[in-house]
Amino acid sequence: xxxxxxxxxxxxxxxxxxxxxxxxxxxxxxxxxxxxxxxxxxxxxxxxxxxxxxxxxxxxxxxxxxxxxxxxxxxxxxxxxxxxxxxxxxxxxxxxxxxxxxxxxxxxxxxxxxxxxxxxxxxxxxxxxxxxxxxxxxxxxxxxxxxxxxxxxxxxxxxxxxxxxxxxxxxxxxxxxxxxxxxxxxxxxxxxxxxxxxxxxxxxxxxxxxxxxxxxxxxxxxxxxxxxxxxxxxxxxxxxxxxxxxxxxxxxxxxxxxxxxxxxxxxxxxxxxxxxxxxxxxxxxxxxxxxxxxxxxxxxxxxxxxxxxxxxxxxxxxxxxxxxxxxxxxxxxxxxxxxxxxxxx
Numbered sequence: 001x002x003x004x005x006x007x008x009x010x011x012x013x014x015x016x017x018x019x020x021x022x023x024x025x026x027x028x029x030x031x032x033x034x035x036x037x038x039x040x041x042x043x044x045x046x047x048x049x050x051x052x053x054x055x056x057x058x059x060x061x062x063x064x065x066x067x068x069x070x071x072x073x074x075x076x077x078x079x080x081x082x083x084x085x086x087x088x089x090x091x092x093x094x095x096x097x098x099x100x101x102x103x104x105x106x107x108x109x110x111x112x113x114x115x116x117x118x119x120x121x122x123x124x125x126x127x128x129x130x131x132x133x134x135x136x137x138x139x140x141x142x143x144x145x146x147x148x149x150x151x152x153x154x155x156x157x158x159x160x161x162x163x164x165x166x167x168x169x170x171x172x173x174x175x176x177x178x179x180x181x182x183x184x185x186x187x188x189x190x191x192x193x194x195x196x197x198x199x200x201x202x203x204x205x206x207x208x209x210x211x212x213x214x215x216x217x218x219x220x221x222x223x224x225x226x227x228x229x230x231x232x233x234x235x236x237x238x239x240x241x242x243x244x245x246x247x248x249x250x251x252x253x254x255x256x257x258x259x260x261x262x263x264x265x266x267x268x269x270x271x272x273x274x275x276x277x278x279x280x281x282x283x284x285x286x287x288x289x290x291x292x293x294x295x296x297x298x299x300x301x302x303x304x305x306x307x308x309x310x311x312x313x314x315x316x317x318x319x320x321x322x323x324x325x326x327x328x329x330x331x332x333x334x335x336x337x338x339x340x341x342x343x344x345x
Contacts, residue, residue: 023072024345025050026313026320027059031338036311036320038336041075044068048302048341051092051099053119057344058099060089067101069121079121086126087111091139091195093156094119095171100156102140109134109162114174129160129176136162139195140169145203145221159207161192166207166219166226181226186213193217197248199283204229206283208243208255216246216255216281216288232288237277244276249305252291253281254325256300256312276300278312278323292328296321301341313340 024036027047032040042059050059056078057070065083070076083089088104088111098116103126105112112135113128129135139159146152156169157180164183167176183191189212196207203221214234219226234241234257244256257277278300279293297314304311309331310323320334320343 024311024343025057026334026336026338026340027342027344028313028315028318028336028338028340029063031336033059034336034338036334036336036343038334042070044070045338048090049092050342050344051094052344053094053099056119058092058121060092060101062088062090062104065089065103067115067117067121081117081121081124083115084126085111085128086113086115089115091141093141095142095156098171100140100169100171102137102158104136104138105162109136112137112160112162113176114140114158114169116174125174127174127176132163134162135160138193141196143168143198143205143221145223147223157196157205159193159196161194161210164191164193166193166196180221180224181219181228183207183209183217189213191215191217194243195246197246197253199248206246206248206253208234208246210242210244210258214242214257216253218283218286218288229286230288232281232290234279237279237290237293240274241277244300245302247303247305249325251282252325253283253288254303254305254310255279255281256296256303258299258301274298275317276314278303278310278328280325280328294323294328294330296323296330297333302343304343304345306345311343311345313343315339315341 026034033042046061046063047059048062065087067081069079086103087106089101090104091102093100101115117124138161143157144154158167165179166181168178168180191213193207194210196205207217216232218229241257246255259274275295278296280291297317299315301313312321322332
């Protein structure tokens with residue numbers, strides 16, 4: 001039995017059966033979509049994001065900028081959509097029966113923006129962010145806030161890793177005209193936002209950043225913009241790290257932290273990428289506290305929490321690791337013949 005916990009945004013499981021296990025999908029670069037037991041299930045490569053839409057699954061070929069709608073009951077492709085104006089779809093969010101897809105763009109910061117479609121991969125619209133030298137839209141997700149009159153309002157927040165901005169997106173009028181926060185440079189180096197989570201029942205979000213200034217940033221929304229409350233420097237854990245994924249579950253913040261070294265950072269020669277980290281934080285009175293951490297595989301990426309277990313994809317190690325989030329101990333490793341980047345339960 002699987003159910004969706006709306007408060008925490010996580011899938012939970014009460015009975016772990018082989019049939020459930022066979023439906024766990026692992027997408028990654030350079031190989032097909034697999035089951036967690038490493039069996040080919042979909043002949044789609046570079047699947048770095050997937051989304052369940054009733055009996056169908058929407059997935060991407062990130063590197064070739066293609067979307068696929070799959071009928072999960074008979075494993076057939078229902079629709080294929082090659083992106084026309086945008087490149088590199090990397091993050092999906094479903095809101096009011098519309099799928100919003102963050103598109104990272106190309107290596108030069110062009111062809112980034114937001115794609116929308118209905119749940120049947122129809123009515124596709126592509127919105128390109130223009131008039132910027134560097135753009136990499138890496139995330140789009142829901143934000144709910146209480147205004148000064150006490151009313152609850154919602155919008156979408158798009159994270160632009162390239163120009164270091166957060167954009168407030170009106171789902172009924174998509175544009176990139178409203179910047180609600182700009183991440184500053186520190187010590188002459190960029191701060192690159194990647195993904196965010198909201199602290200429930202507050203106007204606060206936590207953003208994980210990557211590469212030069214790797215941190216957790218707590219931001220508070222005042223009705224027109226976000227203001228910085230506090231940060232936690234993740235490089236205290238290891239100076240050679242960069243952020244990956246972040247989730248909020250049962251009052252706790254979890255994140256994956258990759259440990260590869262930027263070509264722009266001293267010292268030289270640079271050490272090889274080492275194993276990454278899965279970390280657990282609390283936040284009380286606007287203070288981050290590292291509760292526990294565990295060493296996982298090389299270049300950990302997306303993870304999901306299923307009952308009391310985190311499933312972590314390790315790109316360079318080509319495996320999925322399960323971690324008991326209570327003890328923060330590794331319980332199992334699943335070797336996968338792709339460079340794991342996403343897991344769908």
